[in-house]
Amino acid sequence: MSLFKDLGLNDWLADQCTAMGLSKPTPIQLQCVPHILQGDDCIGCAKTGSGKTAAFALPILQKLAEDPYGIFALVLTPTRELAFQIAEQFSVLGKPIGVRVTVITGGLDMMKQGIDLSVKPHIVISTPGRLADHINSCKTFSLKRIKFLVLDEADRLLEDNFGSQLEEIFKVIPTKRQTLLFSATMTDTIQQLQEVSTNKPFFWQQQSSVATVDELTQTYVLMPADLKDAYLIHILQKCTTENNKGSIIIFTSTCKYTQIIGMICHELGFPTVVLHSMIPQKQRLAALAKFKSNQVQILIATDVASRGLDILTVDFIINHNVPNRQKDYVHRVGRTARAGRGGLAITLVTQFDIKLVHAIEEFINTKLTEYKTVEKEVMEILTEVTVARREAEIKLDEQDFGEKKAINKRKQLILEGKDPDKEGKKSRRSKEEKEAKNKKYKERFIGKKKKKQNR
Known part of the structure; x- marks a missing residue:
């Protein structure tokens, strides 16, 4: 039976896993953790409930303990609730080294989040939209030294309308970094990224004829x-x-x-x-x-x-x-x-x-x-x-459920001296342009990788 120590993890991390009730590594942890520790980029696809968060959190925490500084790792996720859950796991696993984790999502005080970012936490976990807002409006933090970029639920981040926001983020992070993509469902976009990546990431997909668990x-x-x-x-x-x-x-x-x-x-x-x-x-x-x-x-x-x-x-x-x-x-x-x-x-x-x-x-x-x-x-x-x-x-x-948001938006436009009807048309046009931009972004993102590979 494989133990967490067998993956190359330090004793303190293996002990922390045991304290959390994790008795042995899951297949995705067994396959991905050693490669991430070696410095490889990684793409991991496994069924839901297979321990994907620990598969990237454990090696990141070990590397952080060797060379602690903030901001060390950035984790992007499509939903707010998932961001808080990932933060919880990082906090528990990293408790022995006093890891500092900050969650940046919509719906919470942006000023406070700006202060939290300025004190350089070790791990930043964020939804793309709110982080892009901070990048465009706040100069009190820098992502230029991050060692790890993680895209959790990568299929949704790459295929839904996050393209323009991801582009803003990729502009300010270093090209020399480890990139880790994890998802429960394999998609064509992830497959293409794996095929054309210049760094040739380690790729592991749980082999199963059935997409859901037997239980x-x-x-x-x-x-x-x-x-x-x-x-x-x-x-x-x-x-x-x-x-x-x-x-x-x-x-x-x-x-x-x-x-x-x-x-x-x-x-x-x-x-x-x-x-x-x-x-x-x-x-x-x-x-x-x-x-x-x-x-x-x-x-x-x-x-x-x-x-x-x-x-x-x-x-x-x-x-x-x-x-x-x-x-x-x-x-x-x-x-x-x-x-x-x-x-x-x-x-x-x-x-x-x-x-x-x-x-x-x-x-x-x-x-x-x-x-x-x-x-x-x-x-x-x-x-x-x-x-x-x-x-x-x-x-x-x-x-007026569902209408309050629209009413408040109209009021705000009127206060700003704008015509809400005209702005509504602009908004619809903007949405169409955004969707077109996202499509172009994905094509360009994959295209750039292909050009580099051809060189």
């Missing part, structure tokens, strides 16, 4: 679209009866739907917390803390919670909608059945979702099985659920 049971419930909410409540009743201490995450498609389902559940006696991008950051962190500490059994969230969140006690995942992208399904169901534990995923499927389900089954190379429900019991609660939903919609309309 995960994947099921579906077929239903008419207008009965979906009633079926959801029926399934919640079943899950909480069968396992009254089991934690449940319900994934939805939009912020508004997340809020509505949370209100329905609360009205029908299911204590819940909700998590989506329209909630202030402090409330998002508080909701997550309540769920992690088992104060609340049910978390209802958009896909902001689908990436990388490591909560070992989640027993059930319920997909209220079938994701349009197959890899989003993999990330959602990856929130359960972690670290060898079992888990159950239930996807609510309507007559309009059949093609999406078939695409997911082909992608994960696994057939979903039917989750047994009792239609009679669903019909018994249908009226109650329908009334609760209607009340929730009325309350949200009264609160």
